[in-house]
Amino acid sequence: MAENPPRRPDATAPRRSDATRTAILTAARERFASDGYERATIRAIAKDARIDPSMVMRYFGSKEGLFDAVLDVDLRLPEPARLRRDDAGEVLVTHFLSLWEDNLEALTAMLRVGVTNAAGAERLQGIFRDQLLPVARQVCPDPEQASARAGLIASQVLGMALARYVLKFPPVVALAREEIVAWLGPTVQRYLAAPHP
Amino acid sequence: MAENPPRRPDATAPRRSDATRTAILTAARERFASDGYERATIRAIAKDARIDPSMVMRYFGSKEGLFDAVLDVDLRLPEPARLRRDDAGEVLVTHFLSLWEDNLEALTAMLRVGVTNAAGAERLQGIFRDQLLPVARQVCPDPEQASARAGLIASQVLGMALARYVLKFPPVVALAREEIVAWLGPTVQRYLAAPHP
DNA sequence: GTCTATAATTCGATAGAC
DNA sequence: GTCTATCGAATTATAGAC
Numbered sequence: 001m002a003e004n005p006p007r008r009p010d011a012t013a014p015r016r017s018d019a020t021r022t023a024i025l026t027a028a029r030e031r032f033a034s035d036g037y038e039r040a041t042i043r044a045i046a047k048d049a050r051i052d053p054s055m056v057m058r059y060f061g062s063k064e065g066l067f068d069a070v071l072d073v074d075l076r077l078p079e080p081a082r083l084r085r086d087d088a089g090e091v092l093v094t095h096f097l098s099l100w101e102d103n104l105e106a107l108t109a110m111l112r113v114g115v116t117n118a119a120g121a122e123r124l125q126g127i128f129r130d131q132l133l134p135v136a137r138q139v140c141p142d143p144e145q146a147s148a149r150a151g152l153i154a155s156q157v158l159g160m161a162l163a164r165y166v167l168k169f170p171p172v173v174a175l176a177r178e179e180i181v182a183w184l185g186p187t188v189q190r191y192l193a194a195p196h197p
Numbered sequence: 198m199a200e201n202p203p204r205r206p207d208a209t210a211p212r213r214s215d216a217t218r219t220a221i222l223t224a225a226r227e228r229f230a231s232d233g234y235e236r237a238t239i240r241a242i243a244k245d246a247r248i249d250p251s252m253v254m255r256y257f258g259s260k261e262g263l264f265d266a267v268l269d270v271d272l273r274l275p276e277p278a279r280l281r282r283d284d285a286g287e288v289l290v291t292h293f294l295s296l297w298e299d300n301l302e303a304l305t306a307m308l309r310v311g312v313t314n315a316a317g318a319e320r321l322q323g324i325f326r327d328q329l330l331p332v333a334r335q336v337c338p339d340p341e342q343a344s345a346r347a348g349l350i351a352s353q354v355l356g357m358a359l360a361r362y363v364l365k366f367p368p369v370v371a372l373a374r375e376e377i378v379a380w381l382g383p384t385v386q387r388y389l390a391a392p393h394p
Numbered sequence: 395g396t397c398t399a400t401a402a403t404t405c406g407a408t409a410g411a412c
Numbered sequence: 413g414t415c416t417a418t419c420g421a422a423t424t425a426t427a428g429a430c
Binding site for chain 4 (some may be wrong): 017022051052054055058
């Protein structure tokens with residue numbers, strides 16, 4: 001009874017169903033980003049991906065599993081070998097803008113959902129703890145002050161993302177990339193390195 | 198057939214059912230603020246208010262009608278007669294913090310829902326257009342620059358509300374009111390009055 | 395004014411044929 | 413691997429008794 005065809009146990013081998021999986025993920029990213037978690041229904045996502053709703057369950061197990069897959073993006077930026085004290089603000093803002101625009105749907109979905117969903121909020125918090133806090137610590141030795149500085153930077157940077165990519169305030173959308181760097185850079189620089197007021 | 202009892206057409210007369218109405222509104226504010234629009238069900242709100250779910254429909258017509266009533270808060274602050282150019286930033290941040298904490302549930306609900314719901318986003322935009330843009334115009338004559346400055350201020354101020362009241366980032370929650378004013382005041386001041394970089 | 399009962403949808407998830 | 417059919421639960425909203 002040799003009914004089992006030879007299978008490659010190689011985990012990196014491209015599966016035949018990768019196209020479907022990718023289509024689902026793309027549709028899910030857009031739906032979660034534009035509608036939020038509750039209103040992004042599996043049925044609507046499946047319709048966008050032009051597949052059957054039950055396929056979503058088969059590939060991702062549940063709606064939460066699908067959302068986790070949407071949020072699974074690599075967020076690390078080419079980190080500067082060592083941030084100089086005097087231009088760290090501009091470098092951080094520039095990196096943040098690249099990060100957001102390279103993962104527009106995933107990050108917008110994360111922010112949109114993180115505002116309503118506890119798990120999303122946790123993930124957002126994790127990002128800024130892993131990415132921003134080390135930078136603040138590098139500049140500021142006092143750990144309590146460092147986390148306060150990281151929190152202030154997060155407030156400005158997340159607020160920019162909120163106004164520009166989620167709420168789409170017209171004057172904020174109209175800002176050029178360089179303008180944002182020019183305005184926010186000194187702010188972040190001050191939160192990072194200015195003496196406690 | 199004199200079956201109609203005499204009714205006072207006085208619109209300002211206190212209605213007998215104001216207590217129930219208020220109880221519903223209070224419960225709805227908290228539910229919308231903590232759960233967002235979709236997950237704040239009429240059933241849960243009614244249970245919190247210790248009344249029957251059908252009463253919510255009777256008083257507010259629909260879930261959307263209830264949400265509109267929740268967002269109907271007077272947001273105007275005691276406006277300073279004339280903002281001085283050199284301390285406008287601190288004054289604005291102080292006023293903003295008072296505004297938010299005086300209407301904590303309503304504004305948190307507005308932000309939480311405005312991120313997912315178009316009507317909520319519109320209302321948020323209206324607030325900053327009506328309250329922030331006039332201030333920016335008072336300081337900056339060029340209308341295009343004024344709206345850009347108002348947008349930048351909105352990004353920092355909304356970002357602080359997001360991090361502190363919605364996402365509840367621990368280091369941001371831990372900040373004292375005066376610390377926020379001391380850190381954000383100069384930022385807003387710069388966005389408002391510094392020469393275009 | 396308040397509550398019971400229920401209509402009418404819609405959703406996530408499952409079972410099973412092919 | 414893909415699709416049909418459907419279950420069970422939850423929701424908003426309505427009709428009507430008291």
